[in-house]
Amino acid sequence: MSEVLVVVEATKEFGVKKVTLEMLTLARELGTPSAVVLGGAGAAEALSAKLGEYGAEKIYAAEGEEIDGYLVAPKATVLAELVGRVQPAAVLLASSQEGKEIAARLAVKLENGILTDVVGLAADGTATQVAFAGSTIVKSKVTKGLPLVTVRPNSLNPAPAAATPAVEQLTVSVSDADKLAKVVERVAEQKGSRPELTEASVVVSGGRGVGNADNFKLVEELADLLGGAVGASRAAVDSGFYPHQFQVGQTGKTVSPQLYVALGISGAIQHRAGMQTSKTIVAVNKDAEAPIFELADFGVVGDLFKVVPQAAEEIRKRK
Amino acid sequence: MNIVVLVKQVPDSGADRNLRPDDNTVDRGSANNVINEMDEYAIEEALKIKEAHGGEVTILTMGPDRATESIRKALSMGPDKAVHVVDDALHGSCAVTTSKVLAAALGQLNADLVICGAESTDGRVQVMPHMIAERLGVAALTGARKLTVDGGTLTVERQTEEGYEVVTASTPAVVSVWDTINEPRYPSFKGIMAAKKKPVQTLSLGDLGVAPSEVGFDGATSAVLEHTKRPPRSGGAKITDEGEGGVKLVEFLATEKFV
Numbered sequence: 001m002s003e004v005l006v007v008v009e010a011t012k013e014f015g016v017k018k019v020t021l022e023m024l025t026l027a028r029e030l031g032t033p034s035a036v037v038l039g040g041a042g043a044a045e046a047l048s049a050k051l052g053e054y055g056a057e058k059i060y061a062a063e064g065e066e067i068d069g070y071l072v073a074p075k076a077t078v079l080a081e082l083v084g085r086v087q088p089a090a091v092l093l094a095s096s097q098e099g100k101e102i103a104a105r106l107a108v109k110l111e112n113g114i115l116t117d118v119v120g121l122a123a124d125g126t127a128t129q130v131a132f133a134g135s136t137i138v139k140s141k142v143t144k145g146l147p148l149v150t151v152r153p154n155s156l157n158p159a160p161a162a163a164t165p166a167v168e169q170l171t172v173s174v175s176d177a178d179k180l181a182k183v184v185e186r187v188a189e190q191k192g193s194r195p196e197l198t199e200a201s202v203v204v205s206g207g208r209g210v211g212n213a214d215n216f217k218l219v220e221e222l223a224d225l226l227g228g229a230v231g232a233s234r235a236a237v238d239s240g241f242y243p244h245q246f247q248v249g250q251t252g253k254t255v256s257p258q259l260y261v262a263l264g265i266s267g268a269i270q271h272r273a274g275m276q277t278s279k280t281i282v283a284v285n286k287d288a289e290a291p292i293f294e295l296a297d298f299g300v301v302g303d304l305f306k307v308v309p310q311a312a313e314e315i316r317k318r319k
Numbered sequence: 320m321n322i323v324v325l326v327k328q329v330p331d332s333g334a335d336r337n338l339r340p341d342d343n344t345v346d347r348g349s350a351n352n353v354i355n356e357m358d359e360y361a362i363e364e365a366l367k368i369k370e371a372h373g374g375e376v377t378i379l380t381m382g383p384d385r386a387t388e389s390i391r392k393a394l395s396m397g398p399d400k401a402v403h404v405v406d407d408a409l410h411g412s413c414a415v416t417t418s419k420v421l422a423a424a425l426g427q428l429n430a431d432l433v434i435c436g437a438e439s440t441d442g443r444v445q446v447m448p449h450m451i452a453e454r455l456g457v458a459a460l461t462g463a464r465k466l467t468v469d470g471g472t473l474t475v476e477r478q479t480e481e482g483y484e485v486v487t488a489s490t491p492a493v494v495s496v497w498d499t500i501n502e503p504r505y506p507s508f509k510g511i512m513a514a515k516k517k518p519v520q521t522l523s524l525g526d527l528g529v530a531p532s533e534v535g536f537d538g539a540t541s542a543v544l545e546h547t548k549r550p551p552r553s554g555g556a557k558i559t560d561e562g563e564g565g566v567k568l569v570e571f572l573a574t575e576k577f578v
Contacts, residue, residue, distance in 0.1 A: 011480075011481060013481070071458075071459065071460065071461070071477075071484075071486055072449065072459075073449075073452075073453075073459075076453075096480065097445060097461070097462055097478075097479070097480075098479075100444065100445045100446055101445070101446070101449045101459075101461060103446065104414075104445075104446030104447075104449040104450045104453070105449050105450070105453045107414070107415050107446070107450065107540070108415060108418060108450050108453040108454055109453065111415065111540065112415070112540060113413060113415065113539075113540030113541035114414060114415065114446065114540070114541065115541055116442075116443075116444045116445070116446070117443070117444075126544065130549075131338070131442075131546070132336040132337075132441070133332070134549065135335075135336070135548060135549055135551075136336075136337070136338060136546055136547070136548055136549065137546065137547050137548075137549055138338070138543055138545075138546045139543070139544040139545045139546070140541060140542060140543045140544055141541065141542055141544055142540065142541045143539065143540060143541055143542045144415075144539075144540035144541075145540065177456050180457065180458030180488050180489070180492070181458040181459060181460055181486050181487070181488045181492075182486065182487050182488065183484050183485070183486050184474075184485045184486065184487055185484065185485040186479075186481075186482070186483075186484050186485075187482045187483050187484070187485070188481045188482045189481065189482030189483065196480055197480070198480075202577065226572075226577060226578075244464065244478065244497070244499045245478055245479075245480065245482070250332055250356075250440060251356065251357065251440075251497075251498050254443075258577070259572070259575070259577050269332065269333050270332075270333075273332065276552060280575055280577075281552075282568060282571065282572070284564070284568070288557075288559070293554050293557050294552070294553075294554045295552045295554060296554055296555060296557070297554075297555040297556075297571075298555055298556050298557075298558075298568065298571040299554065299555070299556070299557040299558070300557075300558055300559075300560055300564040300565075300567065300568050301557060301558070301559045301560060302559065302560025302564045303560065306560065306564070306565070307560050307564040307565045307568065308565065309565065310563075310564065310565025310566060311564075311565035311566070311568045311569050312565075313565070314565055314566050314569040315569055315572075315578055318569070318573065318578055
């Protein structure tokens with residue numbers, strides 16, 4: 001069976017991201033998964049056990065300052081060389097900002113089609129995508145080149161399948177043209193050990209109704225009790241209650257968790273666009289007419305400052 | 320500084336949006352078409368740089384005839400002129416071929432700086448800035464929440480999932496911006512009147528030296544096979560809190576195995 005290249009997404013703090021495990025699981029249906037680690041020195045070594053656990057038969061690694069010290073262009077160059085050499089059956093990347101950007105450059109280098117926000121990929125290359133904020137399901141195909149797709153987090157359940165991958169270090173030959181955008185500093189702003197927003201199976205979000213930044217502690221407390229990530233509506237972010245990277249909606253992150261909890265969020269289209277493909281939605285809002293209730297599987301009309309602390313207490317009792 | 324801002328006309332994301340049943344492209348005919356929201360932030364950023372450093376701001380749009388409405392709207396914010404790439408053969412183009420056309424147009428405009436929105440609200444694909452930069456052989460600084468211009472040196476704070484990165488490059492470069500970067504101005508009445516007289520140059524594929532077979536459905540590198548509307552979600556139980564709302568909520572979560 002042909003190799004399927006899976007470009008690994010990982011963070012220093014949490015290691016291999018869940019979307020990578022989803023991609024490895026998907027790749028096993030299409031061929032033999034090979035993980036591609038493009039990162040800082042020693043990245044592949046640190047990640048190999050986890051990648052093997054989910055079926056990576058091989059790991060290609062390109063590491064170091066040449067790769068990691070610049071914005072995506074060197075990664076695309078290395079990947080293009082690898083694709084040319086191994087002629088994979090497909091190339092999978094995460095549908096994150098960086099994943100899409102690497103894929104974009106690869107597509108131009110190879111004059112190859114690209115499909116983003118893919119939630120399913122059949123053996124014949126037919127991809128399923130969600131469009132227009134989850135309101136439309138699209139079947140599509142790359143018609144020029146190999147299937148080059150970016151996979152949306154939380155598209156499938158990652159399943160382990162043990163393998164013992166060998167690591168092959170790639171020779172890095174990036175040109176000056178790939179080094180035009182230099183990363184001079186990386187600053188971590190995310191606090192605590194909560195799961196990453198787009199990958200979390202539970203997301204608890206607060207909106208304008210939360211009232212102020214301090215009150216977001218309530219949202220965080222419920223998120224922590226449910227093992228979830230914290231999100232915020234655009235209204236809450238614009239009011240300065242919570243940082244922008246946690247914004248869920250048309251101009252923020254798209255999330256698709258098992259459970260989405262909306263607290264003090266009216267449910268404007270802007271917000272719904274980022275969360276309406278969530279499996280189960282619950283909402284607390286004092287306005288009985290709020291559009292969020294049209295989506296909610298369970299809604300509580302009431303004061304979130306009463307309902308949420310009581311819910312938190314009840315969860316603690318049951319634990 | 321010679322700045323070009325990429326502007327895309329999209330169907331209003333606040334209304335019902337569809338793909339066409341006949342050729343699977345975005346239905347622009349029945350939709351209320353507007354400037355892609357993120358592009359307004361790109362225009363604002365360009366105008367601020369011009370105000371601080373001098374130069375000229377040009378709007379570049381690829382789209383059908385009706386995109387003229389969005390071009391005039393963009394010009395009413397303050398840019399100097401616009402270039403509209405319009406050609407019937409472009410209908411059905413994919414992202415890869417679109418980037419080829421935009422890069423060809425940019426090749427004629429001698430931009431020091433190309434600014435665009437981080438993504439469009441219709442496709443949300445986020446690939447265009449890097450595709451264009453790859454074709455032009457220039458730097459791409461994408462996902463900026465802050466942009467600083469110091470002579471020919473650009474520095475951006477790039478929003479990431481963990482926080483942000485500080486990334487620098489020299490001009491010429493492509494920069495894409497998120498909506499956290501500024502607060503776009505509203506067009507003034509004077510601006511709206513002035514926009515009607517600003518030059519809008521139209522370019523065809525022939526003007527750009529791109530063959531019709533390289534674009535549109537013929538040149539597309541991917542195809543939509545079919546599309547279906549997902550049935551709208553229907554709301555479930557809704558209770559009014561009478562002192563037990565929190566407990567009832569947890570009971571629901573427990574039946575769904577979340578607690």
